Structure formats: C-alpha cells, structure tokens
Amino acid sequence: MKAAPFEYVRAKTVAEASVLLGRKGVTTAAIAGGQSLVPMLGLRVALIDLLVDISRLEDLKVVTRTPDSVWLGALTTHAAIEDGLTPDAFGGLMRRIASQISYRAVRNRGTIGGSVALADPAADWPCCLIALDASVRIVGRNGVRVERVADFIQGQYETTLATGDIIMGFDIPAPAGRLRWGFAKVTRKSGAFAHSMAIATMRGKDGPAAVVLGAAGPHPRRLEATTGMLGLGESSEEQLRPAIAADLESHFADQDAYQKRMHTATILRAVREMRTQ
Amino acid sequence: MTAVTIELNGVKISDDVEPRQTLADFVRDRCGLTATHLGCEHGACGACTVVLDGEATRSCLSLAVMCDGRSVLTLEGLRTDPVMDVLRRHFHESHALQCGFCTPGMLMMARDILQRLPCPEDMTVRHELSGQICRCTGYANIVKAIVAAGQELGGRNLVDRAPADPADAAAFDSEGM
Numbered sequence: 001m002k003a004a005p006f007e008y009v010r011a012k013t014v015a016e017a018s019v020l021l022g023r024k025g026v027t028t029a030a031i032a033g034g035q036s037l038v039p040m041l042g043l044r045v046a047l048i049d050l051l052v053d054i055s056r057l058e059d060l061k062v063v064t065r066t067p068d069s070v071w072l073g074a075l076t077t078h079a080a081i082e083d084g085l086t087p088d089a090f091g092g093l094m095r096r097i098a099s100q101i102s103y104r105a106v107r108n109r110g111t112i113g114g115s116v117a118l119a120d121p122a123a124d125w126p127c128c129l130i131a132l133d134a135s136v137r138i139v140g141r142n143g144v145r146v147e148r149v150a151d152f153i154q155g156q157y158e159t160t161l162a163t164g165d166i167i168m169g170f171d172i173p174a175p176a177g178r179l180r181w182g183f184a185k186v187t188r189k190s191g192a193f194a195h196s197m198a199i200a201t202m203r204g205k206d207g208p209a210a211v212v213l214g215a216a217g218p219h220p221r222r223l224e225a226t227t228g229m230l231g232l233g234e235s236s237e238e239q240l241r242p243a244i245a246a247d248l249e250s251h252f253a254d255q256d257a258y259q260k261r262m263h264t265a266t267i268l269r270a271v272r273e274m275r276t277q
Numbered sequence: 278m279t280a281v282t283i284e285l286n287g288v289k290i291s292d293d294v295e296p297r298q299t300l301a302d303f304v305r306d307r308c309g310l311t312a313t314h315l316g317c318e319h320g321a322c323g324a325c326t327v328v329l330d331g332e333a334t335r336s337c338l339s340l341a342v343m344c345d346g347r348s349v350l351t352l353e354g355l356r357t358d359p360v361m362d363v364l365r366r367h368f369h370e371s372h373a374l375q376c377g378f379c380t381p382g383m384l385m386m387a388r389d390i391l392q393r394l395p396c397p398e399d400m401t402v403r404h405e406l407s408g409q410i411c412r413c414t415g416y417a418n419i420v421k422a423i424v425a426a427g428q429e430l431g432g433r434n435l436v437d438r439a440p441a442d443p444a445d446a447a448a449f450d451s452e453g454m
Contacts, residue, residue, distance in 0.1 A: 001317075001318035001319055001337075002297065002302075003297040004297070005295065005296075005297055006296055006297060007296065008279055008296030008340075008342050010343075010345075031340075031343070034338060034339065034340065034343070035320065035335075035338050038299070038320075038337075038338045038339070038340065039319035039320055039338060041297070042299075042318060042319055042337075043319065051296060051340075053342075053343055055343060079332070102408070103323065103407060103408025103409075104333060104386070104389065104405060104408065105323065105326050105334055105335045105386065105389075105408060106320060106335060106338070106408065108329075108332040108333055108334055109329075109332075109334055109335075109338070109339065189407065190404060190407040191407050191408055
C-alpha cells in the first residue's frame with residue numbers, strides 16, 4: 001500500500017494553488033484532509049504527478065453566520081461540525097450527520113469540501129447539502145462562480161470542477177423558523193459507506209419540505225413526489241408509499257427489489273423521525 | 278525529497294522525506310518507533326492511530342510531508358501520561374488483549390474517547406471504538422477496560438476543544454441555535 005512517487009507543493013495562497021492545479025501536461029490533485037485521496041494514492045487507483053497541499057489556506061477555513069445563512073469554509077472538518085464548533089441553524093441536523101461519518105480519527109482530518117469534491121454517491125455531505133439547498137463557491141482560473149450543490153454534483157465522482165478549480169466553501173441558507181428533520185441510513189457496519197441514506201426536512205409545522213435520497217444512484221436526488229406528499233399535512237405512510245415508489249421509479253429505476261424496499265424503509269424512517277420533532 | 282521538521286513525542290526531528298511517505302512509515306522506519314502498528318494501510322483498521330496536533334489521526338492516511346511544523350504523539354510518548362497510566366492498568370486487569378496487534382491503536386483511541394466523553398457507557402464506547410478492529414475479536418474486555426478506566430477518572434481528564442472564536446460560539450448558543 002505505497003503510493004507511486006509524485007511531486008508536492010504546499011500552496012500559500014488560493015491563487016497559487018489554482019495555478020499549480022492548472023499546470024499543463026501534468027496530472028494534479030488538491031489535498032485537504034486526504035482521508036479519501038491518500039488511500040486512493042496508496043492503492044494506485046489515483047495516479048498523479050503533482051500533489052497540491054491546500055490544507056493550510058486560511059481563506060478556506062472561514063466559518064461565519066449571517067442572519068440568513070451559514071458559511072462553512074471548505075476545510076471545515078467533520079469533527080468540528082460534530083462538536084458544535086460551527087454555527088448551527090439547522091436544529092442539529094449537520095451535527096448528527098457529521099457524527100456518523102466514518103470514524104472519529106477520520107472525522108478529525110476529513111473536510112466537508114473534500115467530501116463534496118470527491119462526490120462519492122454514498123457520501124453524507126452531498127445528500128445533506130442538497131436537502132438544505134446549499135450553494136458551493138468555487139474559485140478557478142476564470143474567477144469565482146457559485147452553483148447549487150444539486151447542480152454541482154453531476155454523477156458518480158463527477159462534478160463541474162475543472163482543472164485549477166478549488167472549492168472555497170458552502171453557503172447554507174438558514175431556514176426562517178425551526179427546522180424539523182429526520183435522518184436514516186443503512187450501513188453494514190458503523191462508519192462504513194451507506195447502502196441507503198435519506199434526509200427529510202420541514203420548516204416549522206407545515207413549511208417547505210424536502211426529502212433527499214442518497215447512496216442509491218450516481219448522486220443524491222430530491223424526491224419530488226414524496227416531498228409534495230409531506231406538504232399535505234399529516235399524510236399517512238400508506239399515502240407516502242406510492243409517492244416513494246413513483247420517485248424511485250423515476251430516478252432509481254435500475255435498483256433491484258431489495259434495494260427499493262431498503263430505500264423505502266430509510267425514507268419512512270427519516271420522515272417518522274422528522275415528525276417526532 | 279522535501280525537508281520537514283516534525284515534533285515527535287516532544288523532540289523536533291528534521292529530515293528529508295519523499296512526499297509519498299506516510300506519517301506511519303516516517304514514525305516507524307525513520308524514527309524507529311514501532312508501537313504504531315500498520316494493519317490495513319488504508320484507514321480501515323485503526324492500528325496506526327496517533328495524535329496529530331492534539332487530535333486522534335490515522336497515521337497511514339496522513340503524509341509525513343503534510344505534518345511539517347506539527348506535533349505528533351505516539352504511544353511511546355505517553356509513558357507518563359495520566360490517562361494512559363489508568364488505561365494501561367485496566368487493560369491489564371481486564372485482560373483486554375489477546376495477540377496485542379491492535380492494542381496500541383486501541384489505547385490511543387481509548388485515551389481520545391476519555392478526553393472527550395466523561396464516564397462513557399458500554400454502548401458509547403462500542404460506537405466510538407467502531408473504527409478500531411481487533412481480529413482476535415476480544416472487544417468485550419477492551420470495552421470493559423475503557424468503561425472501568427472512565428469510571429476511575431470520573432471525567433477529570435476532559436479536554437475542551439474550544440471554538441476558534443469563543444465569543445462567536447457563545448453568541449450562537451444564546452440564540453438557541
């Protein structure tokens with residue numbers, strides 16, 4: 001489990017990192033926590049010429065709260081969110097999500113920006129940030145752009161990141177009023193990547209709702225039919241099941257019968273938990 | 278090769294490392310400290326757990342070159358640590374090891390747990406320890422030892438992880454978020 005040789009540069013500024021990552025004729029990668037990249041280099045499924053260390057860029061560590069949103073810099077670790085060291089306008093949803101990612105020693109180093117940049121279909125943050133309708137701010141050679149996380153993640157390990165692009169952080173709109181939420185996931189052992197993951201949210205008693213399913217296809221998806229059903233007051237689980245089935249059919253048709261039953265169970269669990277809040 | 282200076286168990290070590298060298302290999306091969314064990318070398322087993330700048334870290338998932346200027350603690354550096362002292366005794370009394378390969382990682386993680394959580398219960402320890410694998414499957418006694426050590430310490434050993442700006446955190450707490 002030894003990586004093939006590569007060059008290493010510790011970037012001092014975001015601009016320097018962007019230029020280094022965009023170097024022509026060489027394969028480059030940015031490293032922050034390295035909790036996915038280092039094993040990929042060791043297993044030699046990722047082969048690079050140049051590793052650009054962005055882990056000490058202060059601009060990516062900014063964490064702040066405005067009246068209508070929370071900004072989390074890309075280098076925010078899972079453990080910092082788990083421990084409540086970052087502002088929480090989401091009724092504890094992000095703390096709960098963070099506490100179940102991998103293991104503590106990994107959460108101490110792994111970052112939210114790295115997780116979203118890798119875009120593993122079973123990763124927790126893409127699912128959560130899509131449920132919270134967050135945006136991602138990216139700086140690249142052509143300047144800065146802002147995209148909804150839902151649009152940024154395009155497929156399995158596929159994002160809109162181009163050579164030289166760096167995620168600065170995430171702008172997460174703070175819900176007006178209390179956010180009720182439920183989260184359920186199925187893993188073979190605690191800390192492992194999920195086989196199914198669902199998040200249900202609703203603002204207050206009957207505000208806008210969102211249901212997102214992850215670990216089911218190339219990337220997490222909002223379930224529109226199920227979300228619509230949640231908006232209709234206390235719809236029963238019998239009423240929700242056909243809506244879930246319709247959503248699974250339209251977005252995750254290639255999942256087998258077992259997987260569909262599992263996804264239905266995680267979605268219903270998330271909705272149930274949300275309704276207890 | 279890249280020049281690094283890493284404070285290892287309180288001693289500054291300067292050397293040239295290959296960028297691809299992991300912190301685990303640096304500690305074991307360059308520094309001869311072999312308490313840090315390598316089981317899986319891809320972050321699954323936890324045997325290589327060290328403390329990097331105060332935080333439990335998998336040394337097989339950290340590159341030595343990225344630890345330049347940082348401080349690393351391995352099991353060797355905790356001979357006189359008060360928490361490790363209590364843990365070592367309870368591991369002995371509860372017979373919390375069989376072959377011993379996972380033990381350094383178990384001890385490092387156990388210390389981290391007891392620094393974050395006061396008097397953790399059996400189920401809490403099991404959850405917190407789920408990233409450490411014992412292939413002898415001797416978990417029952419390991420959990421027993423950590424619970425007993427936690428009881429004896431009674432939460433006196435907790436380490437605060439203060440927010441970057443404590444005033445900020447207080448403001449958020451008072452807003453009830």
